[in-house]
Amino acid sequence: MATSIGSYTREETITDVLLIRLPVKSLLRFKCVCKSWSDLIKSASFIKKHFNCESSRPRLWICKFGVEYRPQPPLRAINFFLFPEKLIAGIIPASQRIFRWEGTSDFRGILGPINGLFMLEKGHFLCNVRFAWWNPATKKCRTIPMVSFELQRFFDEHECISGIGYDAMEGPPIPNDHWGTLMLRAGSLAAMSCSETAQPFTSCYDVWERIGEKNWIKIVTVNPPITWHWPIGTWEYDKLGSVWPISYKESLVPINRENPLEEDNIEYFFTTF
Amino acid sequence: MASTTETKQKKMLILKSADNDEFEIEESVGVQSETIKNLVEDGFTFVPLPNVYTKALIKIIDYLKKHANKTDSNDEEIKTFDKDFVNTTFDDLFELVSAANYLHISCLMNMLCQTIADRIKDKSPEAVRKIFHINCDYTPEEEAKIRKANAQAFEGQFDESLD
Numbered sequence: 001m002a003t004s005i006g007s008y009t010r011e012e013t014i015t016d017v018l019l020i021r022l023p024v025k026s027l028l029r030f031k032c033v034c035k036s037w038s039d040l041i042k043s044a045s046f047i048k049k050h051f052n053c054e055s056s057r058p059r060l061w062i063c064k065f066g067v068e069y070r071p072q073p074p075l076r077a078i079n080f081f082l083f084p085e086k087l088i089a090g091i092i093p094a095s096q097r098i099f100r101w102e103g104t105s106d107f108r109g110i111l112g113p114i115n116g117l118f119m120l121e122k123g124h125f126l127c128n129v130r131f132a133w134w135n136p137a138t139k140k141c142r143t144i145p146m147v148s149f150e151l152q153r154f155f156d157e158h159e160c161i162s163g164i165g166y167d168a169m170e171g172p173p174i175p176n177d178h179w180g181t182l183m184l185r186a187g188s189l190a191a192m193s194c195s196e197t198a199q200p201f202t203s204c205y206d207v208w209e210r211i212g213e214k215n216w217i218k219i220v221t222v223n224p225p226i227t228w229h230w231p232i233g234t235w236e237y238d239k240l241g242s243v244w245p246i247s248y249k250e251s252l253v254p255i256n257r258e259n260p261l262e263e264d265n266i267e268y269f270f271t272t273f
Numbered sequence: 274m275a276s277t278t279e280t281k282q283k284k285m286l287i288l289k290s291a292d293n294d295e296f297e298i299e300e301s302v303g304v305q306s307e308t309i310k311n312l313v314e315d316g317f318t319f320v321p322l323p324n325v326y327t328k329a330l331i332k333i334i335d336y337l338k339k340h341a342n343k344t345d346s347n348d349e350e351i352k353t354f355d356k357d358f359v360n361t362t363f364d365d366l367f368e369l370v371s372a373a374n375y376l377h378i379s380c381l382m383n384m385l386c387q388t389i390a391d392r393i394k395d396k397s398p399e400a401v402r403k404i405f406h407i408n409c410d411y412t413p414e415e416e417a418k419i420r421k422a423n424a425q426a427f428e429g430q431f432d433e434s435l436d
Contacts, residue, residue: 014367014370014371014374017374017382017386018370018386018389018390019390021386021387021390021391022390022393022394023394025425025426026393026394026395026426028423028425028426029397029398029423029426029427029431030398030401031419031423032398032409032411032416032419032420032423033398033401033402033405033407033409034402034407034408034409034410034411035410035411037407038419055387055390138425139425
């Protein structure tokens with residue numbers, strides 16, 4: 001057997017095709033197997049291949065947000081449920097709760113996923129809108145700071161869609177030649193990555209480019225590839241709760257800063273930020 | 274007499290393993306391998322396989338024969354065969370992956386890789402190192418740092434077994 005051992009440890013192509021079939025949690029753990037595995041798992045080409053690998057299929061998630069009356073006192077909570085891979089007509093599927101946060105009173109919506117990333121939005125008025133990136137598979141979160149800049153068109157405070165753009169200065173947080181996109185709402189900025197911009201959508205988004213520290217220019221308008229999960233009957237969710245079905249496929253796409261801040265934490269985003 | 278005519282009708286190939294054993298198979302069975310198919314198209318009937326050892330080649334020929342006779346009715350039989358086929362040690366699986374990769378048999382490659390992935394996904398990094406015969410090249414400090422940065426991936430119990 002001695003002869004064969006060398007042949008497979010040497011062949012990186014084989015390691016590559018093997019590892020793309022593993023779940024994110026296993027891959028994060030296997031980063032400490034050895035340096036070459038870690039470098040492979042972190043590489044942009046591997047992340048892309050892993051995400052596109054057919055062995056992991058998109059799963060159905062239900063995001064539920066609303067007031068829970070039991071136990072007392074009532075509290076607002078956001079819950080994510082995972083549904084089984086096979087749904088059978090006429091049978092209520094068993095769901096598994098995978099995330100839960102309590103006291104999330106001003107949660108507003110969830111966008112995405114694109115490449116396994118979500119953007120979370122909270123706050124209802126100009127002064128308190130906040131965004132954060134979230135990769136549920138790596139459990140990484142990145143809060144997005146408020147930046148003041150001049151808008152080039154009029155925004156109403158209830159107009160929630162503002163635009164997406166590319167941060168030319170810092171680039172998108174995701175390596176690769178994807179679209180870097182930017183959400184602008186009431187001064188909060190975020191960059192989102194996607195490679196597919198052909199999906200039809202009714203509203204237009206503007207692409208902005210940063211030309212100075214706090215100056216942005218609008219360069220082009222595109223149709224966004226972002227799926228919006230917006231509550232039906234926003235102002236009634238105390239009574240009904242809101243439920244969003246999401247088709248989710250996990251990815252290794254990194255969103256963390258080189259030195260994560262204390263606030264880069266989903267708990268912090270929902271309860272404190 | 275009948276059998277001779279049959280042999281004449283069916284084109285045969287000879288595969289030669291890395292340890293110089295020769296195997297005769299039908300061309301229609303062999304061409305499921307892209308590598309063999311390309312050689313056959315170039316007119317070869319004798320195929321040396323310097324990267325494939327006899328032990329793996331015997332198993333692979335079995336697999337090719339089974340899958341060459343795939344019909345609608347023997348679906349279950351093939352599934353059972355495949356299940357038994359991958360029920361072996363990691364070292365054997367790696368040997369087979371290496372051979373399937375060299376021979377470009379994509380359905381076999383998929384099945385083997387998925388089997389290995391499913392069997393290692395809940396293992397500890399230490400077990401994975403032993404299974405893949407990898408020496409850890411981190412210093413204890415470096416390893417601790419990676420563990421800390423990916424702490425959530427280390428929550429729970431892991432399988433330490435090597436099979």
